[in-house]
Amino acid sequence: MTVLIAILIFGYLVSSLLAWLNLRHLRTNIDSPLPETMATQFDQQKKLQMAEYTAAKTNLGYWSGLLSTTVIIFLFAGGIVTKLALWADALNVFPLLQGLAALLALLLIGYIAGTPASLYSDFKLEKKYGFSTITIKTWLGDQIKGLLVSGILMSLLFSGFYLFINWLGNWWWLAAWGLVVSFYFLMIFLSPVVLMPLFNKFVPLEDEELKNKILDMAKRADFPLAGVFQMDASKRSTHDNAFFTGMGKTRRIVFYDTMVKGYRHEELLSVMGHEIGHWKMKHIFKMILAVSLMSGILLLAASRILAHPWVYNAIGLGGLYGRIGFNGALIGVALYVVSILFEPVSLLISPLMNRMSRRHEYQSDAFSLKLGNPAADMKGALIKLSQKNLSNLFPHPLYVIFHYSHPPLLARLKAIDAAGKRL
Numbered sequence: 001m002t003v004l005i006a007i008l009i010f011g012y013l014v015s016s017l018l019a020w021l022n023l024r025h026l027r028t029n030i031d032s033p034l035p036e037t038m039a040t041q042f043d044q045q046k047k048l049q050m051a052e053y054t055a056a057k058t059n060l061g062y063w064s065g066l067l068s069t070t071v072i073i074f075l076f077a078g079g080i081v082t083k084l085a086l087w088a089d090a091l092n093v094f095p096l097l098q099g100l101a102a103l104l105a106l107l108l109i110g111y112i113a114g115t116p117a118s119l120y121s122d123f124k125l126e127k128k129y130g131f132s133t134i135t136i137k138t139w140l141g142d143q144i145k146g147l148l149v150s151g152i153l154m155s156l157l158f159s160g161f162y163l164f165i166n167w168l169g170n171w172w173w174l175a176a177w178g179l180v181v182s183f184y185f186l187m188i189f190l191s192p193v194v195l196m197p198l199f200n201k202f203v204p205l206e207d208e209e210l211k212n213k214i215l216d217m218a219k220r221a222d223f224p225l226a227g228v229f230q231m232d233a234s235k236r237s238t239h240d241n242a243f244f245t246g247m248g249k250t251r252r253i254v255f256y257d258t259m260v261k262g263y264r265h266e267e268l269l270s271v272m273g274h275e276i277g278h279w280k281m282k283h284i285f286k287m288i289l290a291v292s293l294m295s296g297i298l299l300l301a302a303s304r305i306l307a308h309p310w311v312y313n314a315i316g317l318g319g320l321y322g323r324i325g326f327n328g329a330l331i332g333v334a335l336y337v338v339s340i341l342f343e344p345v346s347l348l349i350s351p352l353m354n355r356m357s358r359r360h361e362y363q364s365d366a367f368s369l370k371l372g373n374p375a376a377d378m379k380g381a382l383i384k385l386s387q388k389n390l391s392n393l394f395p396h397p398l399y400v401i402f403h404y405s406h407p408p409l410l411a412r413l414k415a416i417d418a419a420g421k422r423l
């Protein structure tokens, strides 16, 4: 048990330390000179607001992390996990369902522990800075739909895992890996047509002129596009974004409705050119490949770890292991342990993934310029995005290594200038 608790506390401390460094770095660098093109958008008042917003989010992170870590530790140290497993084991159902009951109950407790932070963020913090527009009704709807969707997906995955563990012994991880990777692809294909519409309304981009310009550019880049959509993101928040989603027939570009207003066509086209770059250079495919590889390694590690009785002693479940064996409820509990350990482990591998992703961002920016989008428009779009989202202009380099999938704004602007000169 001490091993598990030590890992959880270590994970919490490392991520809190990074967040603290990041905030301190912002405060000491807030008066650094900015490029002239940004000075009007980031005046003293805006910079102070950005620092305040970053601080508020950092503080919320400390508290929500502390709460969820404490709850998990209490679950183990307080013997709740053992009680839950015995309860599930006593259920008069198939062992698969006993495991599922134990797993879902534990995940539900974790979800409840995260709810205060989610409520505070949506109804207090994000409202204070003028971002959140969400109503209680939408929030509740999101929670119910989210729980249902993740409950169904979890049940499917768990059933697969359970059956593989029973049929394949030590080799279960290989089949589970196949299942997880197929799931990734299925999700990418289905999410724009099945999952996302549960939460948002998607309509073809209303601005015909812009839509034609985008389709025109896609054609020039030899990039078949299933559609250009806008999404009613404004019913939750005024944060801006645009993204690519789907695969093959479901491939599409989506603009937040908040972003369609407030940006010039040229700026939106440069963002669009960037997104086309991701596909043209197979970034999404490479990312899925990397994530799949990581999942394989983690599953292999999980299969080796879970095969040893001493592991159950180490997490305080030795008695349980002796009593019910690696079956039913204990498989549910074991996979829950794997899932909570996944967080500190993924923090450790995040620098690799983030580095790859940031490199892709630079490459896509350069691609957009090559498509004929002027550097000034690309930079204009990014500056506006940062200003409206109150993004931290001065993140700590170490924080960037661990948490930034996109380069910080200033580095990105510099790279765009350099790429523009190379053309």
Ligand SMILES: [Zn+2]
Binding pocket: 274, 275, 278, 360, 361, 364
């Ligand atoms: Zn990108």
